Amino acid sequence: DTEVTQTPKHLVMGMTNKKSLKCEQHMGHRAMYWYKQKAKKPPELMFVYSYEKLSINESVPSRFSPECPNSSLLNLHLHALQPEDSALYLCASSLDRGTYEQYFGPGTRLTVT
Amino acid sequence: QKEVEQNSGPLSVPEGAIASLNCTYSDRGSQSFFWYRQYSGKSPELIMSIYSNGDKEDGRFTAQLNKASQYVSLLIRDSQPSDSATYLCAVFAGGTSYGKLTFGQGTILTVHP
Numbered sequence A: 001d002t003e004v005t006q007t008p009k010h011l012v013m014g015m016t017n018k019k020s021l022k023c024e025q026h027m028g029h030r031a032m033y034w035y036k037q038k039a040k041k042p043p044e045l046m047f048v049y050s051y052e053k054l055s056i057n058e059s060v061p062s063r064f065s066p067e068c069p070n071s072s073l074l075n076l077h078l079h080a081l082q083p084e085d086s087a088l089y090l091c092a093s094s095l096d097r098g099t100y101e102q103y104f105g106p107g108t109r110l111t112v113t
Numbered sequence B: 001q002k003e004v005e006q007n008s009g010p011l012s013v014p015e016g017a018i019a020s021l022n023c024t025y026s027d028r029g030s031q032s033f034f035w036y037r038q039y040s041g042k043s044p045e046l047i048m049s050i051y052s053n054g055d056k057e058d059g060r061f062t063a064q065l066n067k068a069s070q071y072v073s074l075l076i077r078d079s080q081p082s083d084s085a086t087y088l089c090a091v092f093a094g095g096t097s098y099g100k101l102t103f104g105q106g107t108i109l110t111v112h113p
Helices: none
Strands: A004-007 A010-013 A018-025 A031-037 A044-050 A053-057 A064-070 A073-079 A087-094 A108-112 B004-006 B011-014 B019-025 B032-038 B045-050 B054-058 B061-066 B071-076 B085-092 B101-103 B107-112
Touching: A004 A087, A010 A018, A018 A031, A018 A087, A031 A064, A031 A073, A044 A064, A044 A073, A053 A064, B004 B085, B011 B019, B019 B032, B019 B085, B019 B107, B032 B061, B045 B054, B045 B061, B045 B071, B071 B085
Parallel strands: A010 A108, B011 B107
Antiparallel strands: A004 A018, A018 A073, A031 A044, A031 A087, A044 A053, A064 A073, A087 A108, B004 B019, B019 B071, B032 B045, B032 B085, B054 B061, B061 B071, B085 B101, B085 B107
16 A cells, blocks of 8 residues: 545635645555656745755745654644745655655645635 | 656557657766556556666566666657556656656557558
């Protein structure tokens, strides 16, 4: 089973709102990732967690705040977003932070109004 | 120079033909290579991974890797309309980018009946 789940599927939020995206996997993977994907572009890495610790932050603005409460869960807290932050937000996981295959969840389609 | 480059599309092939997708990468230290398929509005789906020089076959898909030429390709035999999607080449590099998957811009494939 290579399933990564994400909630919600769609999210519309205003620029003053606070919301969170959730990602879950039960494959025993120890690395989890957040990507952002704009239309007709490839996924762009935002954060990497390895063994529940943040190991890569790709200079993402502080209005995006990741959290890894345990090895199966990954959250992305959103605050004071801009309309240009509207995108598909993808979570992925892999066995480890190494050369292993990354499996993507279905994504959350975020619209900032 | 882009780190991962894919042959410019879109690529259109008739049903039953072989579709050939190509990718070159700049980092000689790259260790792992992946092909993802992404249907419009969906998340990327891993279809092939390859780690060593040569060919790897999985059903109608064959991945080919030539590290000396820094080249990886994906062949789809007996193409079907359901293969119509964007194909993303992804490369895992080591060094300071450890843990980061770098994607090409994608090639849009259309298989027409």
